[in-house]
Amino acid sequence: MTRRWVAWVFVGPALALIAVFFLLPVLMALLLSLTDFDLYALADPRQLRFVGLQNYLALLRSAEFWNALANTLYFVLLGVPLSLGLSLLCAQLLHAAAARVQGFFRTAVFAPVVATMVAVAVIWRYLLHTRYGWVNHLLAQVGIAPVDWLGDPRWSMPAIVLFAVWKNFGYNAVILLAGLQGIPHELYEAAAMDGAGAWQRFRRVTLPLLGPALGMVGILTVTGYFQLFGEPYVMTQGGPARSTVSVLYLMYEEGFKWWNLGSASAVAFLLFVLMMACTGAMLALRRWRRW
Numbered sequence: 278m279t280r281r282w283v284a285w286v287f288v289g290p291a292l293a294l295i296a297v298f299f300l301l302p303v304l305m306a307l308l309l310s311l312t313d314f315d316l317y318a319l320a321d322p323r324q325l326r327f328v329g330l331q332n333y334l335a336l337l338r339s340a341e342f343w344n345a346l347a348n349t350l351y352f353v354l355l356g357v358p359l360s361l362g363l364s365l366l367c368a369q370l371l372h373a374a375a376a377r378v379q380g381f382f383r384t385a386v387f388a389p390v391v392a393t394m395v396a397v398a399v400i401w402r403y404l405l406h407t408r409y410g411w412v413n414h415l416l417a418q419v420g421i422a423p424v425d426w427l428g429d430p431r432w433s434m435p436a437i438v439l440f441a442v443w444k445n446f447g448y449n450a451v452i453l454l455a456g457l458q459g460i461p462h463e464l465y466e467a468a469a470m471d472g473a474g475a476w477q478r479f480r481r482v483t484l485p486l487l488g489p490a491l492g493m494v495g496i497l498t499v500t501g502y503f504q505l506f507g508e509p510y511v512m513t514q515g516g517p518a519r520s521t522v523s524v525l526y527l528m529y530e531e532g533f534k535w536w537n538l539g540s541a542s543a544v545a546f547l548l549f550v551l552m553m554a555c556t557g558a559m560l561a562l563r564r565w566r567r568w
Contacts, residue, residue: 310542319536332543342544344519345527346551348434352523353502356438360498361491363442364449369483371450372457383454386447394444398511401440402427427513430520437508437521444508445501449494456490457483492563496556503552524548 310332312318318325336342367386371379389397404410405426413423426436460483468478484491506529509521515530522530524544532541 306542306545309539310546312539314539314542316536318538328539332540333547336540336543336547341519341522342524342527342547345522345524348521349503349505349523349525351434352438352441352505353499355435356441356502357495357498359438360442360446360449360502361495363446364453364494365491367446367450368453368457369479371454383451386450388447389444390448392444394507395511397444398440398508402512405436428517430518433513433517433520437505437512440512441502441505441508445498449498452494453487453490456487460486488563492559496559499555499559500552503548503555524551 311327311329313326313328313332315324371382371386404412407413407423407425407428410426412426417423424432426432464482464486465478468482473481504525505523506525509515509523509526510529513521515522515526525548528541528544528548531537531544
């Protein structure tokens with residue numbers, strides 16, 4: 278009993294910080310989503326009214342919310358497989374026996390992750406410029422007409438996906454590289470002696486043993502990509518024609534552009550429910566495959 282109380286004494290300050298700076302704000306945001314808290318209520322709290330689930334019902338009837346949700350799902354469904362595939366390929370290349378100067382390449386791969394979002398987004402805006410960008414300049418060398426990457430609704434979201442994949446794949450690659458380094462080399466030697474080729478070794482040895490790392494990376498990537506905000510905010514401001522407005526960007530507009538803080542809190546909790554559902558589905562799929 279004494280040990281238990283001592284443990285609580287040591288853990289108590291950390292739990293108090295979590296309660297004050299995380300649980301309490303989340304609870305207040307949940308209560309806020311059940312009110313019509315707006316700019317007028319900021320000036321006079323007597324203007325605040327309890328509206329129950331009206332904010333949620335209004336969002337579910339809003340075409341703007343469904344457009345933002347469709348854009349977010351498009352970003353997740355296209356960006357997550359690209360990010361995971363590129364991360365796994367990069368980790369495999371860095372883990373190869375023939376790889377040299379691995380420390381330098383690990384640093385180079387991880388550099389975009391720690392780079393400032395706004396700075397690299399501005400650079401990518403210039404790279405994707407219709408008339409002066411290097412991307413269109415390279416395409417012109419092979420006879421492809423210039424593409425309005427950030428001004429055409431057909432290309433604006435794919436351009437943001439490419440930028441986000443480049444920005445974030447290094448984080449996953451480092452985690453997967455650590456997982457690859459934990460696989461015993463004897464298993465590959467035994468598989469080779471049994472006649473397994475490179476693809477069979479990858480499929481039968483690497484992927485199963487890399488499963489826990491891939492599962493964790495997949496969940497982190499999905500939850501991170503659902504929170505799309507910085508890229509469209511800096512590169513397109515939600516345009517063109519609202520084609521890059523994400524759910525989180527819609528929350529920002531509701532809360533800090535139109536000052537509908539109750540509606541913005543409702544958007545945040547709808548996004549939270551969606552992320553929890555996707556995470557739960559991924560964990561259930563992993564348990565089912567293991568069974």
